[in-house]
Amino acid sequence: MTILTKSLFVRSVLINNNAGEVRALVIRDWLSGKPRDTIAHDNVVSFGAVSNIVNEWRHALDVSDGDALRELGIMFRKLGITAPQCAIGFRLANILKDLGVDEENFGNFVSQVYNQCTKPMSQT
Numbered sequence: 001m002t003i004l005t006k007s008l009f010v011r012s013v014l015i016n017n018n019a020g021e022v023r024a025l026v027i028r029d030w031l032s033g034k035p036r037d038t039i040a041h042d043n044v045v046s047f048g049a050v051s052n053i054v055n056e057w058r059h060a061l062d063v064s065d066g067d068a069l070r071e072l073g074i075m076f077r078k079l080g081i082t083a084p085q086c087a088i089g090f091r092l093a094n095i096l097k098d099l100g101v102d103e104e105n106f107g108n109f110v111s112q113v114y115n116q117c118t119k120p121m122s123q124t
Helices: 003-017 019-031 036-043 047-061 063-079 083-098 103-118
Strands: none
Touching: 019 036, 019 047, 019 063, 036 047, 047 063, 083 103
16 A cells, blocks of 8 residues: 555545535535535545535525525635635725715725825824
């Protein structure tokens, strides 16, 4: 048995003993937009197991909810942001709206506030 084979065997035994954890990892990877073959390889499961885990999860929610979450994950990955970063942006956008700033003027408003706050005191 080669080192790689032993490593895969040990990982497989550990994963089989932690089936719930593997399911969570598969779903997390799927939501982040990874392809099925990559998910299978990374989690040492078959392609069919990935499909079954994802399908069971999607049907437990609602297929449209699961698909929407995956689309959101793909969008985050394409934008290079995380869910917490998106949440912070959403919170800031709501704060600006509550202050009466029109969404079209967010960038301009933030720039004006920044410029006012960074001016030396003698120029105000």
